[in-house]
Amino acid sequence: MKKINFNSTKTTLMLCAAISLLLGAAAGAVLGNNFANVTDKKEGDGYSPELAAKVDNIGIASVGPDAQVAWMVRFDACGHEAEEKCSDRIVGMSLEEVREKYENREISVFNAKRVVLTRAEHGYCPRHYVVRSDNGKIAVYKRSIDTLEENHVMDIEQKMDELDENFKAELQSGIPFSNFDEINQYFENADS
Numbered sequence: 001m002k003k004i005n006f007n008s009t010k011t012t013l014m015l016c017a018a019i020s021l022l023l024g025a026a027a028g029a030v031l032g033n034n035f036a037n038v039t040d041k042k043e044g045d046g047y048s049p050e051l052a053a054k055v056d057n058i059g060i061a062s063v064g065p066d067a068q069v070a071w072m073v074r075f076d077a078c079g080h081e082a083e084e085k086c087s088d089r090i091v092g093m094s095l096e097e098v099r100e101k102y103e104n105r106e107i108s109v110f111n112a113k114r115v116v117l118t119r120a121e122h123g124y125c126p127r128h129y130v131v132r133s134d135n136g137k138i139a140v141y142k143r144s145i146d147t148l149e150e151n152h153v154m155d156i157e158q159k160m161d162e163l164d165e166n167f168k169a170e171l172q173s174g175i176p177f178s179n180f181d182e183i184n185q186y187f188e189n190a191d192s
């Protein structure tokens, strides 16, 4: 009798351990997803755990002729990064020289094969359609993947004064969407 109780307790404990492991993994997955789709502007402070980890990756005297150089832009509103075009040649430059010349960039990787120089930029990356109000007019904007410049996509026929204060405040700072369906849905909710 005692033996059976002991065994069942052990099984329960093992099950609990397995369940908490699973929960931990699930929580990790959720956190990971949240980071990839950061929409809360308060969290978009330019900090990137991914980059912080890469900074360790520094270990050569100067940029070799075969090193692949990536010029990255990190967008503070969503936390995403995009590569930009830059014709600067940095072959032969030391870490100190690169640091001095590109003060506005974070050197996140500096090794024989790869150099990554990242600068911060305000706003959302080219993956998002951003709906924003300017002078009472609501419009959709999207950055070009090639130039990273923000382009006006279309105006939205919705009068600002017909919206409640929450929607107005959101629209003033700009709201990111993945596609036009999401934008339509947002304004359907705003109307009701």
Ligand SMILES: [Zn+2]
Residues within 6 Å of the ligand: 075, 078, 079, 080, 081, 124, 125, 126, 127, 128
């Ligand atoms: Zn983004």
